[in-house]
Amino acid sequence: MKKILSFLKSTSDILKSILKKQKSQLLSNMLIVGGISLLVKGISFFKEIFIADTYGVSLLLDTFLIAVLIPTFIQSVFINSYGSVFIPNYLLEKKAKKDTSSFQSSSFIITVGIGLLMILIIYIGVDYYLEYLFPGHENAYYDLIKTQLFIILPCILFWAISSLISGLLMADNEFLVSSLNAIFIPIATIICLFFHNELQEKALALGMLVGSFSSTIYLIYFGFKKRLLKLGSPNFKNDNIQVILKQVPAKVSSGLINGVNPMIDQYFSAQMAIGAIAALNYGYKIPMVTISLLSIPIGSTILPYFSNKAAENREDTFLYLKKMIKMCLIGLSLVTLILIIFSKLIITIFFERGEFNSDNTDIVYLIQQMYFIQIPFYIIGIIMNKYLTAINKNNFLVWSSILSLSLNILFNYTFVEWIGIKGLALATSLVSLINALVIYLYITKQHSKEFYV
Template sequence: MTRERKTWYSYLHTTWQKYQGPLLSNMLTVGIVSLLVKGVSFFKEILIADTYGISELLDTYLIASLIPTFIQSVFLNSYGSVFIPNYVQEKESKKHMGAFQSSSFLITILLALLMIGITYIGIDIYLESLFPGHNSTYYELIKTQLWVILPSILFWGISSLITGLLMIEDEFFYSSLNNLFVPIVTIVLLLLFQQQLQEITLALGMLSGSILSCVYLVIVGIKKKVIFLKKPDFKSKNIRVLLSQVPAKISSGLINGVNPMVDQYFSAQLAIGAIAALNYGYKIPIVTISLISASIGNTLLPYFSKKVLEGKKKLYEYLQSVLGKILILMSIIALVLIFLSKFIVAIFFERGAFTSQDTEQVYVIQQMFLLQLPFYVTGIVMNKYLTALNKNNFLVLSSLVSLALNIILNYILMELMGTKGLALATSLVSLGNSTVIYLYIKKLYKKQNNV
């Protein structure tokens, strides 16, 4: 090998080790752990199907869990996402990392407590407005389960920040394992204590698992020395930038978080069990989305945040390469799963209270949901890209477009296709959302580079 070739080989090898090697290794780690988590979670769903089928109790649990998970997605995860790129900037300066952490934990805890209080005060208005026409027993069943789940919000908030700290330090294995606790605890309660706990079984599984997950992350964070708290400082430059991005990120998450509520509102207008049928139909698509988005999306946000420091042009070129590969891969996966849809539903759900008639209903709903896979995952990647750039304002506009489109399509397609139409509307919204974001990113790049 000539001296020139050795020089090029050394350069390429170093570049690969510095960027691609760790990134791909982290993706593989998250993918494997996520596969384990989703396997356990899917076994939990099989037990739920066997125990509850398509029933009123399952409908009420899904409504009760929707509110806290909405808060988690909209407020806590939004703050956690904005936290990562700005903490990377703070870490680069090596000045006030402890103060930055303390400020962020304090904000998250106060935000979680505020959301718990608002939910407790406004639950009756919420239920009567979005789910009218049910008897008092139905509403009480929802609230009974909600009161059990509600404290989970506090533990989710703390967990989200510690998870972010671990991901920044490339500790993806430990940050991914925390998702095992809720499904494992729920499985134990279903198998051993369902008769005693009755209607609060699933809710208690969520709360207990969330507490254990938070405790685990605190222990790991201390052991890995990623947690070091100092006196909060809300005047530091990066905290101010973070706080300036939070309203846009929360607004975007708030609008996107309304979409599942819109779907459940429309499905509640249909026959009893429609919410549960929609939920079962979404299981395989969401497992697939979660596996891919966890391994790609979670690793890309810290990676994008670090790569911003090297230049936005290189980051944009890398994004284009990633999007092309993901679009092809997810299209192939979607087609295969659509073809096998009925077989998958029958194998995984058709037992106990879940009958062959339920399979006939659910597998078509599942096919409609599966159409969104390529667009949903590419949308996640582009969302991470904009978050890394602190360009969250546009996500508010794209979310508004998605919400309006979701309402219109739900109304039209529900009339034409029933529950199946609600699932198809979700896929069409994903297509529209990813298209709008891509066009904005392209325009942003041309503007920044005078193309």
């Protein structure tokens, strides 16, 4: 017993010494974000079950998904792009000056301006958008979409404000506060669903609006409470603001190009036999959940970490990047191998019931295996993407995205002819591998130029 207690004490001492090191802060932040992500995904999953129970496969749910499509796309491509390039340049500004109020004010004006512009464009162009992409429906169908869309539109403004405050919190290692921000929309939606008889077609849209508003108020409160929000006279000639404005177009372009890839896969699968889209969708679900649970904590915490280190010592940051890539490649490759081996069992446990029979499992688990291959390369790609953003080298991401798009089309044509629907999944994984390799070679070349030329 004494030996066990002695061992536990020595282990505890070792852990305490490790936790004092800087890298442990990164690991701690990842664990915090990962834990909150699990909580949020659990609540979101319950929300999806509640929605299915309330609406089933219905016209109302279809129109809501169409209404929310463009606002969430704008959030992902435009608002989040500005938010990601904001963090490294905010940290540079913070190191150069104690007072960041002018920089913050300028950033808020820019991102709110982007949000308002997007709201105006959607409002003016909604009829053309609906008739062009979803033709052949009655006016009542379009009216139902617009009713929900006009409720959702203000969310873009709330998301813009929330994006920057989240960035401030993450830059100050307040990951617990920042991560909890994601919990408001699913909770608000669940509450609104309890009153769906009264709210009728507006229930889901109001859930998103109330959740987004609550999230923004929550972040503003903690932004002031933590004394991170400081507003002053804007200065758009500020050097770091100028850098942001130069980096945003590249980040947006990269996001737009990457957003096309899933659409291309859907196009190819639609040309095949009935059920191909569904099989591809089932095969993608578990790999995407796995990637999401890994990428959210890494992606959220690594950008401010790299930004801080790069502002202090670029050489050390590069060496740490290489070490992280090596660790991820080894660790995630082992995880991927295990998932590939048990792929059929995973599909059997999660999906094989009712209309989904063993014949479906025999098709889907092979697709899932092909998708699993991408896991280590996808995560490593995210890490390197954040590194490039931290050192303001986003322009190359546009070229790598164009290469990925071209390879995806080429591989889809080639592999579909070779192995059918499984080829689309294999193409996706190979694109992730090549994309990660190309970005790594670019980073290595840039590092050599900076330090050895």
